[in-house]
Amino acid sequence: MLKRLSIAAMLSLGVATMAFADGERHGGTLVFTAPYGSSFATLDVQSSPNTQEEFITQAIHRALYSWDSINNKPVLELATSADVSEDGTTYTYHLRDNAVFHNGKPLTADDIIYSYKRIGNPKNAFPGASYIAIIKGADDYIAGKAQDISGLKKIDDHTLQVTYTGPINPGFSLMQNTTVIYPSNVADESTFGKNPIGLGAFAFKEYTPGSQVVVEKFDKYYEKGKPYLDRVKIVLMGEDSARDVAFRNKEIDVSILGPTQYQAYQGEDALKDHLLEVAEVYTRNIGFNPAFEPFKDKRVRQAINYAINTPLIVERLVKNKAYPASGWLPLSSPAFDKEKPAYAYDPEKAKALLAEAGYAKGFSFEVTASPNESWGVPIVEAVLPMLQKVGITVKPKPVESSALGDAVTSNNFQAFIWSNLSGPDPLQALRCYYSKTPQSACNYESFSNADFDKLYEAAQQERDPGKQNELLRQANNLIQDEAPVWFFNYNKAVMAYQPWIHGLVPNATELAIQPYDEIWIDDTAPDSRS
Amino acid sequence: MLRFTLRRVLQIVPTVIVVALLIFVIFSVVPGSFATSLLADGKRTADPQLIAHLNQEFGLDKPLTERFVKYVTDLARLDLGTSFRSRQPVLDLIGDRMWASLELALAAMAFAVVVGVPLGFLAALRPGSILDTTTMIGAVSGLSMPQFWLGLLMMYVFALHLNWLPSFGYGDGSFRNLILPAVTLGVTPLALLARTTRAGVLDVLNADFIRTAHSKGMSEAKVVRWHVMRNALVLIVTTVGLQFGSLIGQAVVIEKLFAWPGIGSLLVDSVAIRDIPAVQGTILVIVLWFLVINTLVDLIYAAIDPRIKQG
Numbered sequence: 097m098l099k100r101l102s103i104a105a106m107l108s109l110g111v112a113t114m115a116f117a118d119g120e121r122h123g124g125t126l127v128f129t130a131p132y133g134s135s136f137a138t139l140d141v142q143s144s145p146n147t148q149e150e151f152i153t154q155a156i157h158r159a160l161y162s163w164d165s166i167n168n169k170p171v172l173e174l175a176t177s178a179d180v181s182e183d184g185t186t187y188t189y190h191l192r193d194n195a196v197f198h199n200g201k202p203l204t205a206d207d208i209i210y211s212y213k214r215i216g217n218p219k220n221a222f223p224g225a226s227y228i229a230i231i232k233g234a235d236d237y238i239a240g241k242a243q244d245i246s247g248l249k250k251i252d253d254h255t256l257q258v259t260y261t262g263p264i265n266p267g268f269s270l271m272q273n274t275t276v277i278y279p280s281n282v283a284d285e286s287t288f289g290k291n292p293i294g295l296g297a298f299a300f301k302e303y304t305p306g307s308q309v310v311v312e313k314f315d316k317y318y319e320k321g322k323p324y325l326d327r328v329k330i331v332l333m334g335e336d337s338a339r340d341v342a343f344r345n346k347e348i349d350v351s352i353l354g355p356t357q358y359q360a361y362q363g364e365d366a367l368k369d370h371l372l373e374v375a376e377v378y379t380r381n382i383g384f385n386p387a388f389e390p391f392k393d394k395r396v397r398q399a400i401n402y403a404i405n406t407p408l409i410v411e412r413l414v415k416n417k418a419y420p421a422s423g424w425l426p427l428s429s430p431a432f433d434k435e436k437p438a439y440a441y442d443p444e445k446a447k448a449l450l451a452e453a454g455y456a457k458g459f460s461f462e463v464t465a466s467p468n469e470s471w472g473v474p475i476v477e478a479v480l481p482m483l484q485k486v487g488i489t490v491k492p493k494p495v496e497s498s499a500l501g502d503a504v505t506s507n508n509f510q511a512f513i514w515s516n517l518s519g520p521d522p523l524q525a526l527r528c529y530y531s532k533t534p535q536s537a538c539n540y541e542s543f544s545n546a547d548f549d550k551l552y553e554a555a556q557q558e559r560d561p562g563k564q565n566e567l568l569r570q571a572n573n574l575i576q577d578e579a580p581v582w583f584f585n586y587n588k589a590v591m592a593y594q595p596w597i598h599g600l601v602p603n604a605t606e607l608a609i610q611p612y613d614e615i616w617i618d619d620t621a622p623d624s625r626s
Numbered sequence: 627m628l629r630f631t632l633r634r635v636l637q638i639v640p641t642v643i644v645v646a647l648l649i650f651v652i653f654s655v656v657p658g659s660f661a662t663s664l665l666a667d668g669k670r671t672a673d674p675q676l677i678a679h680l681n682q683e684f685g686l687d688k689p690l691t692e693r694f695v696k697y698v699t700d701l702a703r704l705d706l707g708t709s710f711r712s713r714q715p716v717l718d719l720i721g722d723r724m725w726a727s728l729e730l731a732l733a734a735m736a737f738a739v740v741v742g743v744p745l746g747f748l749a750a751l752r753p754g755s756i757l758d759t760t761t762m763i764g765a766v767s768g769l770s771m772p773q774f775w776l777g778l779l780m781m782y783v784f785a786l787h788l789n790w791l792p793s794f795g796y797g798d799g800s801f802r803n804l805i806l807p808a809v810t811l812g813v814t815p816l817a818l819l820a821r822t823t824r825a826g827v828l829d830v831l832n833a834d835f836i837r838t839a840h841s842k843g844m845s846e847a848k849v850v851r852w853h854v855m856r857n858a859l860v861l862i863v864t865t866v867g868l869q870f871g872s873l874i875g876q877a878v879v880i881e882k883l884f885a886w887p888g889i890g891s892l893l894v895d896s897v898a899i900r901d902i903p904a905v906q907g908t909i910l911v912i913v914l915w916f917l918v919i920n921t922l923v924d925l926i927y928a929a930i931d932p933r934i935k936q937g
Contacts (some may be wrong), residue, residue: 132667134892135887137895138712140713145670146711218679223681225676239676289713289878303720306726306887306891307721307795307796307886308796324932331794331795333794334882334885334894335883337795338777338778338781338883342793344786345785347794378668466666471668496656496657496658497663497898498663498666498898498899500660500670500898501658501666502663503657505665505674505677507671509646515668517670517671518670523766528671531907536672536674537671538672562795595790606669
């Protein structure tokens with residue numbers, strides 16, 4: 097469960113504070129807007145790879161683990177405790193004995209085994225299969241070579257033993273939207289797409305295709321006294337300007353802001369005190385392909401980092417709705433090194449490095465870019481004159497957003513600009529620079545460095561979290577020095593909320609995903625919410 | 627009349643076939659696939675196994691010719707396929723949203739006809755008057771105004787400042803929620819109808835048979851009712867038909883702006899994520915809608931003016 101934000105924790109994260117009234121109040125309707133897409137794809141969230149379905153998940157479903165936004169780590173959700181074997185691969189989960197599905201069925205180990213088998217079923221091709229793959233034997237099951245997942249063993253109704261492929265933290269994989277637990281006693285699986293049944297604080301009420309999902313308080317929810325709200329209406333509104341009008345008109349309770357709105361809201365007295373900000377776990381960057389001759393040389397890649405005035409672009413173009421990046425791992429990562437300075441803006445140093453590398457007269461390259469305002473063509477156009485000053489000519493190669501992934505995973509680029517996942521698990525995030533990770537997986541820059549591999553492998557084996565973070569910190573610093581990308585920024589997500597809303601948290605994995613069971617509405621809310 | 631009707635209905639078939647083929651070809655050659663488009667927002671890392679699995683599941687690993695044969699065979703059985711995104715039959719997805727789109731198109735057209743035709747008529751009967759000038763200025767403005775901008779303006783005025791109407795959403799089908807999107811969508815056909823009606827009526831008013839009617843001593847009201855209206859109607863019905871047919875396609879922008887749950891929002895999301903069956907199905911339905919409305923218009927004005935079916 098996402099834990100409610102304390103002011104101290106909020107300050108430590110460097111985010112804006114929000115007012116908390118004393119005494120949570122029960123009742124009311126929350127109108128929650130999600131800024132992604134124009135329609136929900138499905139109510140069967142296990143099958144959905146889309147962000148918009150995560151809003152439904154948050155209300156209706158629960159997974160074995162959940163994300164603790166305050167402590168920035170996954171925590172047990174459906175189990176009260178877990179015993180871990182000495183080698184760190186086998187977990188014995190003691191499941192909650194008070195968790196009940198919305199159809200009345202109590203949670204048992206069978207439900208978890210059923211759900212993981214459904215997610216990994218090769219006939220389904222569900223996106224969550226790659227998360228289930230951390231369980232021993234899941235690979236064979238997913239490939240259709242086994243009837244069961246050998247790493248899943250039911251001890252009794254409320255005890256489940258799971259053997260993983262290595263000494264990893266399974267929480268990162270098993271807290272996902274696509275790994276939620278469904279009841280095992282539903283004969284017709286198509287029901288999940290029409291009438292979802294979960295373990296969450298709210299039960300499904302109605303769905304207007306392409307418009308909204310309404311959920312209502314579930315009285316048998318396992319956390320006593322929760323949820324506070326009677327009802328949540330989740331509405332998709334992809335248009336920023338339309339959302340702005342609806343928010344100002346008090347028709348919706350929260351709104352995720354883009355750069356322009358962020359700047360406008362900061363300048364308005366009525367709005368500026370109700371902004372929640374967080375550094376999300378996405379790193380915007382320009383990735384360099386070492387197959388392109390100039391990018392083989394580390395000095396060229398470093399020169400580009402020195403030649404671009406990153407803070408200026410963040411300030412002027414992104415309207416400060418981002419934090420300038422120093423390395424790959426984001427600010428909220430436990431392996432982020434606060435002492436390591438970012439590349440300074442130094443065109444002279446850039447010219448010197450280029451001359452050393454044999455490119456004193458410069459060169460030109462193409463950047464494959466989507467139209468995205470925060471990490472697309474407009475940013476390439478902004479760096480263009482800066483790189484021109486050191487003799488490098490940049491040509492934007494515009495592609496549609498949905499074609500960007502194709503170009504990058506097929507290694508068909510000289511450089512690309514993108515926003516990439518760099519957390520919350522630092523081990524998983526740095527896997528993208530491990531030489532054994534295929535280019536088409538996430539090693540988009542075909543990074544290969546023996547020193548990095550040693551550090552990464554040592555971190556993989558390390559059981560002590562402190563020591564593991566230290567190894568990952570060193571690995572991250574090495575990436576910064578090697579500069580396989582131009583480190584642009586870490587996204588700053590901003591949510592505007594109405595003054596009567598309480599209990600929102602700075603969720604670094606995705607600010608729009610909020611714990612509906614923790615949210616409450618005070619008595620200043622308009623009648624339509626009461 | 628029966629032969630004319632049959633001929634017009636049969637003409638729909640080859641048009642639909644050509645459009646279906648075009649849609650298939652276009653979405654087979656554009657870069658990007660469903661599996662890789664899932665990476666577009668940068669919120670997940672690529673998993674080659676999953677990409678291969680999804681391509682296999684949805685038949686995208688098969689040769690183009692094999693996919694084409696399946697597409698045509700399914701289409702012949704009125705099966706629009708299964709959506710990659712929602713894993714539900716495309717026909718069901720369209721069915722779920724069709725009423726909202728129809729409701730919006732009907733309301734927009736009703737607004738355009740009720741306001742546009744009388745305005746055009748009155749402007750033509752008093753050419754050069756203040757009403758005529760105002761109507762034509764309004765019509766030109768209506769035609770040149772981007773719908774997206776007009777929609778935002780309507781939201782600011784009627785929702786935010788006057789607080790008369792909700793700014794977005796379907797609101798359980800409430801009429802109040804329909805007003806702003808319908809009026810926004812209806813402004814362009816309204817402007818076009820006002821201009822067309824004015825031109826059509828002026829044309830008829832200058833015809834010889836009108837002069838003859840006047841010279842026979844027929845009253846102004848009778849001339850307008852018996853001769854002007856009937857003859858101008860062919861042009862008006864054509865314009866109404868063409869506009870009504872294209873409204874569902876035009877509604878894509880309005881639906882997205884007002885978070886209206888029609889097939890427009892389905893199309894936008896499906897294109898973005900390369901959900902090819904949903905895109906093909908939705909476009910096909912929009913095209914079919916246009917063709918059916920136009921055929922109906924042909925039949926209506928063949929009834930109004932018998933000379934047309936001879937041609």
